Amino acid sequence: MKIKLLEIAHGRSGDKGDAANIGIIAYDEKGYELIGKYLTAERVKEYFKGICQGKVERYELPNLRALNFLLHETLGGGGTVSLKHDAQGKTLAAALLRMELDI
Amino acid sequence: MxxxxxxxxxxxxxxxxxxxxxxxxxxxxxxxxxxxxxxxxxxxxxxxxxxxxxxxxxxxxxxxxxxxxxxxxxxxxxxxxxxxxxxxxxxxxxxxxxxxxxxxxxxxxxxxxxxxNIKPRLEDLVHTGTHLNNMETGESIGRYLDKILSANVxxxxxxxxxxxxxxxxxxxxxxxxxxxxxxxxxxxxxxxxxxxxxxxxxxxxxxxxxxxxxxxxxxxxxxxxxxxxxxxxxxxxxxxxxxxxxxxxxxxxxxxxxxxxxxxxxxxxxxxxxxxxxxxxxxxxxxxxxxxxxxxxxxxxxxxxxxxxxxEFYKVSCSFSAGFSASGSLTYSWPQALKKAEAADKILRQRLDNLGLKFDEIRTEFVGYNACHGPLAIKPDENEINEVMLRVAVRGQDYYSIERFGKEIAPLILTGPPAVTGFAGGRPKPSEVVAYWPALIPKDLVVPEVKIMEMN
Structure with missing residues (x-):
C-alpha cells in the first residue's frame, strides 16, 4: 500500500550552512509510527539523489511526533555562496512531503 | 516578583x-x-x-x-x-x-x-594559538585573515x-x-x-x-x-x-x-x-x-x-570575501516555453565559452519547472506550460568574467529563441560573494562589556 506523506504529515525546512534541515511532523500518533518506521535516513538520501551530495542524519522527536533530517552538502555551498534560487532550502520540506511511502 | x-x-x-x-x-x-x-x-x-x-x-x-x-x-x-x-x-x-x-x-x-566584535584581534588570536578552525571543514582561519570582512562572537x-x-x-x-x-x-x-x-x-x-x-x-x-x-x-x-x-x-x-x-x-x-x-x-x-x-x-x-x-566556548561567526556572483533571467512563453528556455541556456553557455570567461560555477534553473525541487520536479507537458523563466547564475574569482556575463543576457532577446520578455532590470551586476566561517572560541578570551547611556 502507498501513502502520501503530505496526507499524514507537515513540516518546515531551512539551512544550516551547506546542510539543509527538514523537520517532518506527523498529524497523529499513527502517522508518527508510520514515518518512524518507513521514513528512514536511507530512504530520504535516496529520494534527494542529485540534490543532497552528503550524508543524511535522522533525529527523533517523539514528543512533537516529529523527525528531523539533516541533509549535508545540499545547498550549493550554503546560504551566502549558493547560486540556487532556493539557497536556504526553504522548499525542501514541501519536496519531501511529495514522497509516497510504501507500507 | x-x-x-x-x-x-x-x-x-x-x-x-x-x-x-x-x-x-x-x-x-x-x-x-x-x-x-x-x-x-x-x-x-x-x-x-x-x-x-x-x-x-x-x-x-x-x-x-x-x-x-x-x-x-x-x-x-x-x-x-x-x-x-x-x-x-x-x-x-x-x-x-x-x-x-x-x-x-x-x-x-x-x-x-x-x-x-573580535575582528581587530584576529591576527593576535591566531598568533597566540587560537586558530578559529572552521567548524565544518576543520581548516584554520590563518590563510583567510586578509579576506575577513567581519568576525563576531x-x-x-x-x-x-x-x-x-x-x-x-x-x-x-x-x-x-x-x-x-x-x-x-x-x-x-x-x-x-x-x-x-x-x-x-x-x-x-x-x-x-x-x-x-x-x-x-x-x-x-x-x-x-x-x-x-x-x-x-x-x-x-x-x-x-x-x-x-x-x-x-x-x-x-x-x-x-x-x-x-x-x-x-x-x-x-x-x-x-x-x-x-x-x-x-x-x-x-x-x-x-x-x-x-x-x-x-x-x-x-x-x-x-x-x-x-x-x-566552554562561544560560537564565532566570521564572514570573508570569496569572489563575485551575478544572476540574470528571461521569461519564455508558450508554445514550447521550456524548450526555448533550454535552447537559450545552451546558446548563452556557448557564448560564455567562446569568450573564454572563467567561472567556478554556472547554474541554470527554470523557474516554473525545477528551480525549487531540482531533479525531483516532474517535467511539465510542453503544450500545457504557459511560461518559464530562465535563470542563470554564475560565481567566480574573476570580476571581469562575472561582469561580462551580465552583458550576455539581454542580447538573447534579439539573437535567440522567440516569445521572450522580462528584461527590465538592466544588466545584472557582479556582487561580492560573502562566505561564512563558523568557529568556536574559548569563553575566557572574550568579555562582554555593558554600558548604560542615560539621557540628561
Whole structure:
C-alpha cells in the first residue's frame, strides 16, 4: 500500500550552512509510527539523489511526533555562496512531503 | 516578583513586517518587545557600511521604528531588547537618543552590549594559538585573515540581563543569539541563576519559538495553510512566561494568524540539528524533552524543558570575501516555453565559452519547472506550460568574467529563441560573494562589556 506523506504529515525546512534541515511532523500518533518506521535516513538520501551530495542524519522527536533530517552538502555551498534560487532550502520540506511511502 | 511576563516578538529578521512591532505594543498588553535583526550575512553588510561611514553599521530601520513605538513603550513601561545594533550598537543607541529628544521623551536609559566584535584581534588570536578552525571543514582561519570582512562572537542572555539590572529601558546589542533576547527578561524578572539549566533551557526554547516572528503564529505554515485567518494582519507570537519556566505561546486576539500545536511544532523543528543538544552560550536545551499542550484559543503551553550546562566556548561567526556572483533571467512563453528556455541556456553557455570567461560555477534553473525541487520536479507537458523563466547564475574569482556575463543576457532577446520578455532590470551586476566561517572560541578570551547611556 502507498501513502502520501503530505496526507499524514507537515513540516518546515531551512539551512544550516551547506546542510539543509527538514523537520517532518506527523498529524497523529499513527502517522508518527508510520514515518518512524518507513521514513528512514536511507530512504530520504535516496529520494534527494542529485540534490543532497552528503550524508543524511535522522533525529527523533517523539514528543512533537516529529523527525528531523539533516541533509549535508545540499545547498550549493550554503546560504551566502549558493547560486540556487532556493539557497536556504526553504522548499525542501514541501519536496519531501511529495514522497509516497510504501507500507 | 511578577507572576508572569509577556514577551512579544517584533521582527524575525531585518526586512520583516514593519507594522509588527507597532502592533505588538499597541494591540494588547506586553511587557517586553524583542527584535532579531541579524542573519549571518547581515553582519558583513553592516561592517561594509560602517567602513564607509563610522556612524553606520546598525539596522537602519530602528530610528524610524522607535519614533513610532517609543511614546507607547514609555507610557506603558514596555522594555525593548534588540540585536539590531549590528556592528555599531553605540551609534544605534545615539540615533535612538536623537529620536527620543525629538519626541521630548526624557529620562531614557539605554543599555549597550559591546565586545562581540573580535575582528581587530584576529591576527593576535591566531598568533597566540587560537586558530578559529572552521567548524565544518576543520581548516584554520590563518590563510583567510586578509579576506575577513567581519568576525563576531555570539553572546547569550546574560549581558542583556546585566543591562536590565542597571535599569535599561532599551537594550541594544551587537551579535547576540536570537534566543538570548527572549531568555534575558525571564532571567531578570524571575531571578534565575546561571546554573538553573532547566529554566534557562525553557527560556531558550521560548526564544527559538519567537525568533522567526510569525513563523510560529501561522506564517509559512505547511500544514493547512489555507485555513489561517487574516494573514494580512497577522499577529506575531507572544511568550507569556512564568517563574517555573513554563511558557504559553499566544498572540494578540485582535490580530490574524494562529497559534496551535502544529504552528508551534513547525517552528520548533526549524533550523535545528541534533534536537537533544541545542547549544547556546547560556545552556544546552534538549528539544526532545519539550511538552506542548494546545489550550485552544491560540494558546499553546510549552513546559517540561530539560537543560544542561553550557559549553566552554562561544560560537564565532566570521564572514570573508570569496569572489563575485551575478544572476540574470528571461521569461519564455508558450508554445514550447521550456524548450526555448533550454535552447537559450545552451546558446548563452556557448557564448560564455567562446569568450573564454572563467567561472567556478554556472547554474541554470527554470523557474516554473525545477528551480525549487531540482531533479525531483516532474517535467511539465510542453503544450500545457504557459511560461518559464530562465535563470542563470554564475560565481567566480574573476570580476571581469562575472561582469561580462551580465552583458550576455539581454542580447538573447534579439539573437535567440522567440516569445521572450522580462528584461527590465538592466544588466545584472557582479556582487561580492560573502562566505561564512563558523568557529568556536574559548569563553575566557572574550568579555562582554555593558554600558548604560542615560539621557540628561
Amino acid at each position: 511578577k507572576e508572569k511576563i509577556r514577551i512579544a516578538s517584533g521582527q524575525g529578521f531585518w526586512g520583516d513586517l514593519i507594522e509588527a512591532p507597532f502592533n505588538q505594543v499597541t494591540k494588547g498588553e506586553v511587557d517586553y518587545l524583542v527584535m532579531d535583526y541579524l542573519a549571518e550575512v547581515t553582519m558583513s553588510i553592516l561592517q561594509k557600511q560602517k567602513n564607509k561611514n563610522p556612524k553606520l553599521g546598525y539596522a537602519k530601520d530602528i530610528p524610524e521604528l522607535m519614533s513610532r513605538i517609543l511614546p507607547v513603550c514609555k507610557e506603558k513601561g514596555i522594555k525593548i531588547i534588540t540585536n539590531g545594533g549590528g556592528v555599531n550598537p553605540m551609534a544605534c543607541a545615539e540615533a535612538v537618543f536623537e529620536v527620543a529628544k525629538a519626541l521630548e521623551i526624557n529620562g531614557l536609559k539605554v543599555g549597550i552590549v559591546l565586545g562581540d 555570539y553572546f547569550g542572555a546574560f549581558p542583556i540581563v546585566e543591562a536590565l539590572l542597571k535599569g535599561a529601558d532599551i537594550v541594544i546589542t551587537g551579535r547576540t543569539t536570537d534566543t538570548g533576547l527572549t531568555l534575558a527578561p525571564m532571567i531578570y524578572e524571575f531571578g534565575w541563576k546561571k546554573t538553573d539549566y532547566d529554566l534557562l533551557a525553557s527560556g531558550t526554547v521560548a526564544g527559538h519559538i519567537l525568533e522567526c516572528g510569525a513563523q510560529a503564529s501561522g506564517g509559512n505554515f505547511l500544514g493547512d495553510w489555507e485555513s489561517i485567518e487574516n494573514m494580512a494582519d497577522i499577529g506575531f507570537p507572544i511568550a507569556e512566561a512564568y517563574q517555573d519556566g513554563s511558557v504559553i505561546i499566544t498572540k494578540h486576539e485582535k490580530l490574524g494568524g494562529r497559534v496551535s500545536f502544529e504552528t508551534v511544532a513547525e517552528q520548533l523543528v526549524y533550523e535545528i540539528g541534533d534536537p537533544k543538544a541545542y547549544i547556546t552560550p547560556d545552556c544546552i536545551a534538549d528539544f526532545t524533552s519539550i511538552k506542548l499542550e494546545d489550550l485552544g484559543d491560540n494558546r499553546v503551553r510549552v513546559y517540561n524543558v530539560k537543560g544542561s550546562p553550557e559549553t
